[in-house]
Amino acid sequence: MRRNWWKILCIILLLYTCWAGFLGGVPAKPILNETIRNLYFHVSMWFSMMIFFTISLVNAIRYLANPQVQRFDILSTEYAKTGIIFGVLGLITGAIWANYTWGKPWSNDPKQLGAAIALLIYFAYLVLRNSIEDPEKKARVSAVYNIFAFALLFPTLWIVPRLMESLHPGGMGNPAMNPNDIDSRMRIIFWPAAVPGWTLLGVWITSLKIRWKTLEEKKLSNAH
């Protein structure tokens, strides 16, 4: 139990997010109306994704520094995979939201395109990984590619969307949000509950996959 406190925290935070997220007060905005509540879900996906990709990058670098530690490779891969899932969910939920506020699900907006390109680069990470047979080569090449993929998040998600005209809120200093759109009633749900809650859920799922992978690797090495 002492080691699992964060899982309980995750459950509490997400239950609170889904309760207060639907029933709490929100500012009344034209066009957005009640869809402003998507902030707790859609925007949290992107925040979580960036956290997972950062953890993945750190472990890729740790693997390259210590190639004998296979655990870093497992950590790096599994966090990248969870990040991709959260990113895809963010893109789909964004398209649903856009359909009812911008008029159509995909309007080739610089932020939509940037996010799609960033995700395609991470898809290529998985393709590259699965195309190499030799386990050591696979781990090394994919760790190097991971650094490249993370580096491309800068132009695709953080720089270009700030410079170009967009339908998406934010810009001029913030790539995703306009801080004036939300008020303190929303901030108190978004920052302490929604972002850490969804992130912890992803960490929980990833930790299960890491443990399963570790068991599998042990089984493989015992078989040899």
Place this chain on the structure above:
Amino acid sequence: MKKKNYQMPTKLKYLLLTSFLMLNLFIANAQDSTRVAEKPDMTEVTLGSETAGVMDQAPEMADLMRSNGKIYVVVAVVLTILIGIFLYLIRLDKKISRLEKEK
């Protein structure tokens, strides 16, 4: 092996029990507020002369699950899905822990 086969169903039972308890909490809450909301309606029935007018009012005033544009129904659905995912994750977690202990 026998001992492990015995452990599985007890944990499952425990999980199912907790999930049912949680669902009951939802329904109990909804009914509680129904009763509270109904009481003023009943006084209106006795005070008002026309029952038809009261009948029109009563369903809207009656229960929490139908108020606020029925948003509570959506909240109940989302929370049920969340709890389901959590129970599934907890089970997976325990299964993997058992595998780790076996080694």
